[in-house]
Amino acid sequence: MNKLRFFDATLRDGSHANAHQITTDCISRYCQAVDDAGLYTVIVGHGNGLGASSLQVGLSLHTEAEMLAAAKPNLKKTRLGVYLIPGFGTIHDHIAPAIAQGIQLVKVGCHCTEADVTKQHIEYASTHGVEAYGVLMMSHMAEPERLLAEAKKMQSYGALGVILMDSAGALLPKQVSERVKRIVAECGMAVGFHAHNNMGLAVANTLAAIDSGALIVDATLRGLGAGAGNCQVEVLCGVLQKMNIDTGLDFYRLLDVCDSIVTPCLQKKPTEITSLSLVGGLSGVFSAFTEHIKKAAIRFDVDPRDIFVELGKRKVVGGQEDMIVDVAMNLAQRTRKDDVSFLMESLL
Amino acid sequence: MTLAKTKVAIIGTGNIGADLLVKVRRSSFLECSLFAGRSLDSAGMRFAADLGVRVTDQSIKAIVGDPGCCDIVFDATSASIHQEHAPILKGLGKFAIDLTPSKIGSMCIPVINREACLIESNVNLVTCGGQATVPIAFAISQVHPDVEYIEVVSSISSRSAGPGTRANIDEFTQTTKDALLFFTGVPHAKTIIILNPAEPPILMRNTIYSIIPKPDLDALRLAVKRMEKRIQEYVPGYKVIMDPVFENGRVTIMVQVTGLGDYLPPYSGNLDIITCAAVHVAEAFAKKKQKGGHE
Incomplete structure (x- = not known):
């Protein structure tokens, strides 16, 4: 089995749980502490990505430039990444400045049936020395066949992988497996899964994705995230160890970061299924x-x-x-x- | 008919080009003398050919080869293609009305600056989102010159957004924001574009948020109402569906655009808002030309 890659969305999706008010001090300390825990990338910014600070979805406490500057010097082993949804942010106002600040990875997301709007952004990132991944949001709203077609478009633009987001926490494990398997079988690129825990299935759904061939796990420490939160990385890490699946993660380091930074600094209230x-x-x-x-x-x-x-x-x-x-x-x-x-x- | 109609060419045979064609054919001042694209097989091209319009797959080359065929050229291709077209059309002395978000010519929102645009050689119609929201933002800035921030959100149905619109989503977002800044003078602005694939397709909907220190909702309501009426003169389906309300520290206004159902069904108000604006500007140019006011 190929090595799993963990995309850490704690500072990004976790931003929703903080009404986008995470301080640069928290960002610096978090990045410093988590840098050698074995994560592939730490995604930084507003919960809806670059350019999303708005009256529509919520204003950020800090500018993107301030947030990236707080993260960059503290990430030596782990890639600094960003998320962008076309229609919110643009290449000129957001991606180009972020690249100038030293980001190494960008996830470009769109509603799961609209992959062609990610073409300009994936192409721009991948031709400017940045790893680009596609994200299909609200993936419960499309059937496996359609998701495959959209994933293939992203691949043709230069995406190194595609991440299915269960943005509403609406998928059942069987539905996750069907979706992941279909793309893994016919696309030949890395597939990832980003769970939400509305029905208490975030860890189970992520396991179903891994079992179906997903190589990218997009999740957060303490499950910090919008609504009921995400798949809890440290829990998943423990479960995978118990299943004898190599994660490459430093389990105790993740627990320490949770206890010393995430809980006191980022978790305004317990992440729970309300x-x-x-x-x-x-x-x-x-x-x-x-x-x-x-x-x-x-x-x-x-x-x-x-x-x-x-x-x-x-x-x-x-x-x-x-x-x-x-x-x-x-x-x-x-x-x-x-x-x-x-x-x-x-x-x- | 005492006066000859002014001849126009349309380049670009996608949803916008085809919708434009229907509206031009209805005009008392314009006639479409050429419908130009790159493939005779496209849906728009077949649509035009069935209407008996002269079509060509030679795109702009057909106009270069027959410069007398038109006075006005509508460009409904894409931002990058219009970059190539703009100098050619200028060289030919055509009045270019650009429906891509290229922003090469002066930005034109007819209800705000139509007359000033008629002396230009190339006018840019910003975006459908811009045509729908900038007038409201302008009305807000007239009532409250101290408005601190304006943000617009345009949701359009996936079905009405053709490949050109999708390929230009980045320019679309950027150009709409630039137009908000330019026309209102507000210090900060933001644009968000959402494609919604719901079936049946949603109508084009636009939300305009603003941050105003002490909003006078009555004055805003009047100004928005007046603006709505003026836009309805050339976009009949334009409707304010939520008068200014103050909630959550922001003033929120919503506008919906229902299309005339010319090329695509009425949910595609996003086509109408920009094609109606284009025809409106072209007609103003034609009337002025007939009076001998131009060239």
């Missing part, structure tokens, strides 16, 4: 919507679970946070109308 994240996973709605939905539910006085279910029906994709306010307003109006009709009926 009632709302469970409803989110079952509705198939992007995990990072959770905090916005809570705010809108209060603002418009509606049940946040109803917002999740309605968004699921409308098949919203990552980045469509503006739909939350729209749905909440509509639900509020509907409730008011119901109140009126109830009143009318009771008068009759």
Whole structure:
């Protein structure tokens, strides 16, 4: 079996769990501590990647340049990486400056059926000395056949691998296996998996991916991430050791980083499967919507679970946070109308 | 008809070129004398040929070979191809209306700067997202010159975004942001573009967020309403679906664009917003030319 590569998203997806307020001091200390733990890359930046700091998805405390500058000198063995979703960030404003700051790897992501929008960015990165990987988000929304076709496009642009994201934590282990196997069998490039834990399946789904031939594990320490969080790297590492699968990771080092930095510095509250994240996973709605939905539910006085279910029906994709306010307003109006009709009926 | 129609050529036979063709054919001031692309087999080309329009697979070379065929050229190819076309069209003395996000000519949002554009040789129509959101951002900046930040999010259906739009997503994002900065003078701006593959396809929807120290929602509502009316004069399906609301420390406005259903079904308002703007500018140019105001 080929060696597994661990892509660490603690500072990136974990940024969601911190409302994008991770300090540069935490970034420096984290990178320094985790540098020789055997991770392939540490991804740094806003939860939705470069250029995503916005009113739509949340503003970052620091600029990208500040975050990358805090990480770079502290990563000697592990590659400094970034994430970018075309439509949020651009080559001119974001990728080129990040490359000038010394990043070595970029993951370019898009909704799982739209791989052609990643062409410019993957091509640019891979021809400018940076390892480029494709990411297919919300991969529960497409069948294996379609994901294979999209992965092949990314491969043709120069991607070294493709990572399937279960952005809503909506996939079952069997569905993960079907998706990973299909691409591994016909694509001949590294396949990765990024889990979300809405249904308590993040570690199990990642194991299913590895068992199906995935070579890239995209996960976070303590499972820190949007919504119910991600696959917990140190847990997975322990489980893989127990299964006699070589991870190349320093298990105790990961535990030490968790205890000394992640828990005190990055974990504002325990990562748990709240009632709302469970409803989110079952509705198939992007995990990072959770905090916005809570705010809108209060603002418009509606049940946040109803917002999740309605968004699921409308098949919203990552980045469509503006739909939350729209749905909440509509639900509020509907409730008011119901109140009126109830009143009318009771008068009759 | 007392006056001859002004002749136009369309280069680029994708969704935008084909939609443009339908609108030009409806115009009382314009007539399409050439529909140019690189393959006679493309869906758009067959569509044009079926309508009896003169077509060619020689792209811009056909105009170089027959410069008298048109006065106005719409370029609906891609940003990189327009870079090659722009100097050629300039050399031929054509009025170029560029529907790619190349940003070579002056940026044109008709409702804001139409007249100034008519004396240019090449005008750039920014992007569909720009045509839908910059006027609202402009209205905000007129009411509140102290607006600190404007951010727009455009969601379009995957089906309406053809290969050209997808291949140019980077320029699309960048150019829309540049237009927001240019037309409003706001110090910081951001653009987000989302392709949504949901079936049935979603209508084009745009959200405009702004950070304003003390927002006057009544004045904003009036200004946005006025702007909506003016845009509806050339884009009938343009509609403000959420008046300015203050929530979460930001002013939020939403706009939806329903298409006329000319080439693609009405969900493709993103085609209409830019093709209607293009035809509107071309008609203004044609009227001015007929009055002898140009050249």
